[in-house]
Amino acid sequence: MHAYRTHTCGALRSTDAGANVRLSGWVHRKRDHGGLLFIDLRDHYGLTQLVLHPETPGFDMVERLRAESVIKIDGEVVLREGSTVNANLPTGEVEVRVLSLEVLSEAAELPMPVFGEQEYPEEIRLSNRFLDLRRERLHKNIVLRSRVIQSIRTRMVAQGFLEYQTPILTASSPEGARDFLVPSRMHPGKFYALPQAPQQFKQLLMVSGFDRYFQIAPCFRDEDLRADRSLEFYQLDVEMSFVTQEDVFQAIEPLMHGLFTEFGEGKPVSPIDDVKTFTNDFGQTMEHKGFERLTFAQSMKWYGSDKPDLRNPIKMQDVSDHFRDGGFGLFAKILGADEKNAVWAIPAPTGGSRAFCDRMNSWAQGEGQPGLGYIFWSDDQQSWGGPIAKNLGQEPTQALMTSLGLGQGDAAFFTAGDPAVFAKFAGLARTRVGTELKLVDEDQFKFCWIVDFPMFEWSEEEKKVDFSHNPFSMPQGGMEALETQDPLTIRAYQYDIVCNGYELCSGAIRNHKAEIMLKAFEIAGYDASVVEEQFGGMLNAFRYGAPPHGGLAPGIDRIVMLLAGEQAIREVIAFPLNQQGQDLMMNAPAEVEERQLKELSIRTQLPIKV
Numbered sequence: 361m362h363a364y365r366t367h368t369c370g371a372l373r374s375t376d377a378g379a380n381v382r383l384s385g386w387v388h389r390k391r392d393h394g395g396l397l398f399i400d401l402r403d404h405y406g407l408t409q410l411v412l413h414p415e416t417p418g419f420d421m422v423e424r425l426r427a428e429s430v431i432k433i434d435g436e437v438v439l440r441e442g443s444t445v446n447a448n449l450p451t452g453e454v455e456v457r458v459l460s461l462e463v464l465s466e467a468a469e470l471p472m473p474v475f476g477e478q479e480y481p482e483e484i485r486l487s488n489r490f491l492d493l494r495r496e497r498l499h500k501n502i503v504l505r506s507r508v509i510q511s512i513r514t515r516m517v518a519q520g521f522l523e524y525q526t527p528i529l530t531a532s533s534p535e536g537a538r539d540f541l542v543p544s545r546m547h548p549g550k551f552y553a554l555p556q557a558p559q560q561f562k563q564l565l566m567v568s569g570f571d572r573y574f575q576i577a578p579c580f581r582d583e584d585l586r587a588d589r590s591l592e593f594y595q596l597d598v599e600m601s602f603v604t605q606e607d608v609f610q611a612i613e614p615l616m617h618g619l620f621t622e623f624g625e626g627k628p629v630s631p632i633d634d635v636k637t638f639t640n641d642f643g644q645t646m647e648h649k650g651f652e653r654l655t656f657a658q659s660m661k662w663y664g665s666d667k668p669d670l671r672n673p674i675k676m677q678d679v680s681d682h683f684r685d686g687g688f689g690l691f692a693k694i695l696g697a698d699e700k701n702a703v704w705a706i707p708a709p710t711g712g713s714r715a716f717c718d719r720m721n722s723w724a725q726g727e728g729q730p731g732l733g734y735i736f737w738s739d740d741q742q743s744w745g746g747p748i749a750k751n752l753g754q755e756p757t758q759a760l761m762t763s764l765g766l767g768q769g770d771a772a773f774f775t776a777g778d779p780a781v782f783a784k785f786a787g788l789a790r791t792r793v794g795t796e797l798k799l800v801d802e803d804q805f806k807f808c809w810i811v812d813f814p815m816f817e818w819s820e821e822e823k824k825v826d827f828s829h830n831p832f833s834m835p836q837g838g839m840e841a842l843e844t845q846d847p848l849t850i851r852a853y854q855y856d857i858v859c860n861g862y863e864l865c866s867g868a869i870r871n872h873k874a875e876i877m878l879k880a881f882e883i884a885g886y887d888a889s890v891v892e893e894q895f896g897g898m899l900n901a902f903r904y905g906a907p908p909h910g911g912l913a914p915g916i917d918r919i920v921m922l923l924a925g926e927q928a929i930r931e932v933i934a935f936p937l938n939q940q941g942q943d944l945m946m947n948a949p950a951e952v953e954e955r956q957l958k959e960l961s962i963r964t965q966l967p968i969k970v
Contacts (some may be wrong), residue, residue, distance in 0.1 A: 538583060
């Protein structure tokens with residue numbers, strides 16, 4: 361017999377009745393039933409109920425044991441009686457009558473219990489992560505993560521991709537977030553950087569002729585933390601040669617659809633076989649199969665966000681024409697003040713009550729806004745009500761609300777001004793309305809592509825044109841667009857995948873021509889010498905024959921977070937940092953010894969406390 365177990369704690373079934381077995385695991389829970397001691401024994405695979413009689417050797421010792429102690433038992437598998445069968449447990453038809461027992465490791469008093477799923481403060485959970493990870497929900501999430509990554513690898517290889525590794529110690533890059541720097545002992549005064557992403561290396565692999573690359577890549581960004589962002593994270597890094605944007609979509613959509621179908625516990629996933637119609641910002645209409653597509657401009661106009669949650673059916677509309685000729689003085693004044701100003705409506709089906717409208721108005725004030733204009737028609741009214749309807753008049757109000765597809769029992773909210781300023785708030789209001797009115801179908805995974813991002817944007821802070829997104833993207837129209845178009849009208853071959861309001865990845869068809877890359881950086885205010893210094897390796901490679909290529913990088917942590925139904929990625933990472941970027945269990949970051957700093961030719965200069 362094996363030294364520790366013949367079976368796992370999740371393996372025994374009714375067919376094992378009568379067998380002599382050996383099990384090892386943690387004491388999950390103890391229950392004293394009139395002399396009989398019941399123990400739920402837990403390991404990685406599940407739970408098995410043990411029964412100890414007072415005459416069982418070691419009974420007194422086990423009676424005193426704390427939960428989470430580790431024991432080994434020998435015993436006989438017996439069938440449970442009908443009323444004691446636990447249908448919710450895979451091993452629930454049997455229990456093990458303990459014949460002998462050995463304590464392998466006795467647990468001290470616990471700082472937090474493992475049994476149950478109570479919430480505990482972050483400090484306690486992360487300081488004792490080894491206990492936290494024993495809890496069923498978290499343990500299940502980490503197992504899910506492993507299976508998702510394995511499925512990704514299998515699916516990528518099946519599509520002809522091969523996995524390659526790229527460096528962890530690399531050069532600092534000026535774009536994106538702050539780098540984590542690593543001092544070089546052999547080159548005093550110089551530093552490596554941990555990669556924010558393998559961007560340049562994966563493009564260089566394409567230039568080297570490797571065609572279809574992927575990697576489960578660790579990435580590091582020294583940026584402020586939030587629920588769906590960490591200082592270190594993993595992404596499915598992908599790059600392909602001789603491809604168009606459409607080719608990238610066709611490669612990734614089956615992967616994402618397959619993953620969420622496989623691990624989504626039966627929730628509907630956006631189909632990829634249905635034919636859809638897409639109209640771009642220039643009025644060109646085309647048909648395609650796959651996830652829904654929205655241009656960046658459409659997404660901002662309809663949803664107030666470039667990562668819209670399409671489970672929420674509310675689509676905002678520009679209703680400026682209904683107010684341009686007066687009727688409601690405030691909006692007419694705003695529209696007349698600047699030609700770029702607009703009035704947007706946020707439809708609120710079933711929201712037709714003064715109480716709801718007043719709650720939304722109070723919420724808007726809590727968000728730092730002066731308020732939120734509204735029109736509503738409650739069941740006890742004869743017509744549209746609210747200050748806007750009163751000033752606008754019933755007939756114009758009816759025309760406005762009809763254009764929004766609204767009627768009795770409904771409401772609409774309005775924002776006015778420069779859309780570039782109020783779009784984010786309007787998007788938050790849309791989310792609030794959909795959530796409050798329970799319009800969001802949360803039991804599904806709704807995907808979309810956001811495409812046609814602006815190549816450049818105006819930096820009000822620096823008073824110049826700058827890149828709006830990825831500087832390595834190919835501008836639509838190539839060199840001709842860079843030389844002849846207003847930079848702020850140029851679109852890039854950039855795209856994001858969004859699911860349920862979360863950006864899962866960004867990607868682009870890359871700029872593979874050195875002269876186009878230099879021109880794009882010139883427009884953004886970078887001298888050619890600076891570009892050569894910062895990106896010389898990639899530019900030089902492009903001069904020796906580079907294939908058209910493109911890719912993207914879905915975030916592993918966010919994918920698993922969505923599949924697990926969690927709200928924070930720390931719940932799907934085995935050993936996460938806290939919101940201050942600290943590892944409370946390993947005490948990192950920490951001070952180092954003076955001799956270590958001396959070896960690296962470094963002195964610390966701490967900020968002066970005021």
